[in-house]
Amino acid sequence: MTVFPDPDHARDLYREMVRIRRFEERCVELYSASRIRGFLHLYIGEEAVAVGAMQSLSADDAVVATYREHGHALARGVPAASILAEMFGKLEGCSRGRGGSMHLFDRSRRFFGGNAIVAGGLPIAVGLALADKLRGEPRVTACFFGEGAVAEGEFHESMNLAALWELPVLFCCENNGYAMGTALGRSESETELTVKAAGYRMPAWSVDGMDVLATESATARAAEGVRAGGGPHFLEFRTYRFRAHSMYDPELYREKSEVEAWKLRDPIAAWRETLVAHDVMDEAAVAATDAEIAQEIDAAVAFADAGTLEPTEDLLRFVHTEPSS
Amino acid sequence: MTTTTPAVRTTYRDAMRAAIRDAMQRDPRVFVMGEDIGAYGGCYAVTKGLLDEFGPDRIRDTPLSESGFVGAGIGAALADMRPIVEIMTVNFSMLALDQILNNAATLSYMSGGQLHVPLVIRMTTGAGRQLGAQHSHSLEGWYAHIPGITVLAPATVADAYGMLGPALDDPDPVLIFEHGTLYNVEGELPVARDPVDIAHAAIRRPGNDVTLITYGGTLPKVLAAAEELAAAGVDAEVLDLRVLRPLDADAIITSVARTRRAVVVDEGWRSGSISAEISARIMEAAFYELDAPVGRVCSAEVPMPYAKQLEDAALPQVAGIVAAVQEVLRTGG
Incomplete structure (x- = not known):
């Protein structure tokens, strides 16, 4: 049961989703201009998941994400400027230019990456939650991963450990239908993902990942269950990636008509229509939000541009912890 | 080697157990995790008796999920705990190699020095006990190929005891390889139980x-x-x-x-x-x-x-x- 949020919060949700969308659209331009290199995995189409889910997390909670994590980092509060500087390979980047798009970290915000091994972050989330449980800290660790991860052994090991030890983990499975180019039905014998969670006696729900109110309310309920000592919870967000897997993907594995059909369910357009219909925003407010975000992203690009390249003399730093840090 | 400091005679296994016990008494953040380390008493009996002394939260039996519990050790270490993860034998550590290489050894560098993984992983290595090709290899040289971790091979009773403390004090991952034929070897353990250095031959x-x-x-x-x-x-x-x-x-x-x-x-x-x-x-x-x-x-x-x-x-x-x-x-x- 979802209740329409207060107008300020409703506008915040909209703004956060648009921020992620515009940020990544700018990333595409910068990639085409060779300012960003390496792999670039876009979250466009999936914004309602990170934005909705992040609303239930406090600063003390932890977030573990994947290589498609720009949206999660932004929604967690990692500054756009430091993310863009990271993608430019600059010292001012959130990982000092050591990580790139797939390895965004921000310890001060308990944002633990940025993991480019599918399912590799799940055991880490279990460990973060184990530490909280051993210390008696009432925190939640939210672990985001794609549906491709459920084929990995680490998914099953982590689900079992978290359930067995009743750890405060919120497993957030972003089911966008394709593990790179492999459709779920071509890789899984059981495509109902909540059934897998049931195998670990874990409360699990399937959520419309294109509806920010649905993602927010489902996460709120699951996080409340975790905080109340109910052990790990599993959420499947049914969503869709509008863009290619990465910048090198000719998309031979899916029909254009399928992409177009999902685009009709664009979470941003849908939420904007809802807000306009509820008189929470008008066209002028929408335009003002766009302008404000464009300004933030322009400033982020300028910051990244002005950033410094780490001297190659520092190549070996941080292989091990430095005595001062 | 003779020593001038007062010492007691003990086995490598008992010295290792004493090191774990002392570390757990010294620092409440230290806990041990691994397969059959608790109720069973440890595959090689290193942790025997510790479950009764410290309880199941800190002597934590795990399912057969090497990648899962090594990764959980990394996560707990990121949250400033001091986990000691025991892997039964080096061949089984292959199942956790993703976590050891892609996360434990890498997170400090990849995060620009923000993250620290003060994790200790202990495992048995080596042959000589007729255990065949899946329990007997010496793969510590492979691990020594990886930047970002420290690889220790205690060969004496004094090192079996003395290396664990500094390994736990290290802010980065340390792997300790214990040769299976050494557990019953007796040697001198200094009574003072001072830590040893983990930098020198x-x-x-x-x-x-x-x-x-x-x-x-x-x-x-x-x-x-x-x-x-x-x-x-x-x-x-x-x-x-x-x-x-x-x-x-x-x-x-x-x-x-x-x-x-x-x-x-x-x-x-x-x-x-x-x-x-x-x-x-x-x-x-x-x-x-x-x-x-x-x-x-x-x-x-x-x-x-x-x-x-x-x-x-x-x-x-x-x-x-x-x-x-x-x-x-x-x-x-």
């Missing part, structure tokens, strides 16, 4: 004619070979590496530059091994000091066989070490 037997470089489970064999050689009038120096990453190159080069001859004894396979690395370092830094090419005694390049005579034939043995030294002494000026 140690000369276990001083000598002048040749340097025998080894570590872990082959140290007793190399010391026995040195005694045989002494009876034949050859004064061998025995250098126990103790730390496989980072290598104590200074200690190796200093000794070899003095003795002018070296034999590396390593239970790992020869090709692409830590013995190859040591040989290359000697060539790079002491080529003109050498009177003979560096010799090597390694395991035969086979999956470890079960049958006793085959396993013995596959492993470095005293006779082979003596022969390799004699060969090195025969060649050169």
Whole structure:
């Protein structure tokens, strides 16, 4: 049961989703201009998941994400400027230019990456939650991963450990239908993902990942269950990636008509229509939000541009912890 | 080695257990996690009795999920706990290699120095107990290939006790390889129980004619070979590496530059091994000091066989070490 949020919060949700969308659209331009290199995995189409889910997390909670994590980092509060500087390979980047798009970290915000091994972050989330449980800290660790991860052994090991030890983990499975180019039905014998969670006696729900109110309310309920000592919870967000897997993907594995059909369910357009219909925003407010975000992203690009390249003399730093840090 | 400090005689296994117990008493953040370490008492009985003393939260039995519980150790370490993760045997650690390489060894660097993984992973390594090809290999040399981790190979009772404390104090991951044939070995444990350094090799037997470089489970064999050689009038120096990453190159080069001859004894396979690395370092830094090419005694390049005579034939043995030294002494000026 979802209740329409207060107008300020409703506008915040909209703004956060648009921020992620515009940020990544700018990333595409910068990639085409060779300012960003390496792999670039876009979250466009999936914004309602990170934005909705992040609303239930406090600063003390932890977030573990994947290589498609720009949206999660932004929604967690990692500054756009430091993310863009990271993608430019600059010292001012959130990982000092050591990580790139797939390895965004921000310890001060308990944002633990940025993991480019599918399912590799799940055991880490279990460990973060184990530490909280051993210390008696009432925190939640939210672990985001794609549906491709459920084929990995680490998914099953982590689900079992978290359930067995009743750890405060919120497993957030972003089911966008394709593990790179492999459709779920071509890789899984059981495509109902909540059934897998049931195998670990874990409360699990399937959520419309294109509806920010649905993602927010489902996460709120699951996080409340975790905080109340109910052990790990599993959420499947049914969503869709509008863009290619990465910048090198000719998309031979899916029909254009399928992409177009999902685009009709664009979470941003849908939420904007809802807000306009509820008189929470008008066209002028929408335009003002766009302008404000464009300004933030322009400033982020300028910051990244002005950033410094780490001297190659520092190549070996941080292989091990430095005595001062 | 004789020692002037007061010491008690104990086994490698008991020294390791004492080290764990002392660390847990000293720091509430320390806990142990692994397969059958609690109710069963530990596959090699290292953790026997600790469950009763510290309870199931801190002596935590895990399912057979190496990748899962090693990764959980990494996560707990990121949250400033001090986990000791036990993996039954080095071959099983292959199931956790993703977590060890892609996360534990990498997170500090990849995050620009923000994240620290103060994790200790202990595991049994090596052959000699007729356990066949999936419980007997010596893969610590592989691990020594990886930047971002420290690789320890305690060969003595004092190191079995003394290395754990500094390993836990290290802000980065430390892997401790315990050779399976050492657990019952008795030795001297200093009563003071001071921590040892985990940066340097140690000369276990001083000598002048040749340097025998080894570590872990082959140290007793190399010391026995040195005694045989002494009876034949050859004064061998025995250098126990103790730390496989980072290598104590200074200690190796200093000794070899003095003795002018070296034999590396390593239970790992020869090709692409830590013995190859040591040989290359000697060539790079002491080529003109050498009177003979560096010799090597390694395991035969086979999956470890079960049958006793085959396993013995596959492993470095005293006779082979003596022969390799004699060969090195025969060649050169």
